[in-house]
Amino acid sequence: MHTKPRQEKALASDLSALRIAHFLPLVKAVRYYGRRKCAVELPLFPGYLFLRGGAEDTYTADRTDRVAGILKVADQARLDEELSGIRRAIELDGRIEPYDGLVSGTEVEVTSGPFRGIRGIVDQAVPRDRLILRVSLLGKAASLEIDRSLLLTTT
Known part of the structure; x- marks a missing residue:
């Protein structure tokens, strides 16, 4: 799914509350606010969240008003393999x-x-x-x- 600007985490939270399977790859980063240093988690692919579900789940996610567009997946198996590599690398703290x-x-x-x-x-x-x-x-x-x-x- 293509999200509206800066809505990735909010959409992920909404989908979790609705019990809809999704994947939002986040990476750790450091941001400075004045003299303060803060550790934050940012989306690896800004503007995108991966939803795993049927038409009903997609429709429900779209109704959250945080979705800018829905991308059609031609080869689901390939996307799953690519995302599993990214998921494992993040989980293993790469x-x-x-x-x-x-x-x-x-x-x-x-x-x-x-x-x-x-x-x-x-x-x-x-x-x-x-x-x-x-x-x-x-x-x-x-x-x-x-x-x-x-x-x-x-x-």
């Missing part, structure tokens, strides 16, 4: 961050360590080895720093 670069390169799978099984793309354009986890539906990606020795080419 240093994941938004990645706005071009999503191209070699497809790989992490072979060992806590991120084992996560598939993504290696981007050699960045200074350190980073695994790019993409969400094709949005045309966006996130990157995760990882040791190259843990990667196995899958193509």
Whole structure:
């Protein structure tokens, strides 16, 4: 779902109250307010929230007045796989961050360590080895720093 500006967390809260399955990937960040430093959680993909449900759930979510648009998913299995990699990286406290670069390169799978099984793309354009986890539906990606020795080419 495409949310109205700055409504991702509020929509997630509404969906939780309505018991509708959803996924809002959040990342930790530091913001400064004057001289105060605050730890905050920000959406990894600003303006987007992933809802898992049927037409009734979509209609209910749309009635919250926090939704700007609904994206149609052509390949649900692919989206599920891409999101599961991002979910695991966040749960395992990986240093994941938004990645706005071009999503191209070699497809790989992490072979060992806590991120084992996560598939993504290696981007050699960045200074350190980073695994790019993409969400094709949005045309966006996130990157995760990882040791190259843990990667196995899958193509």
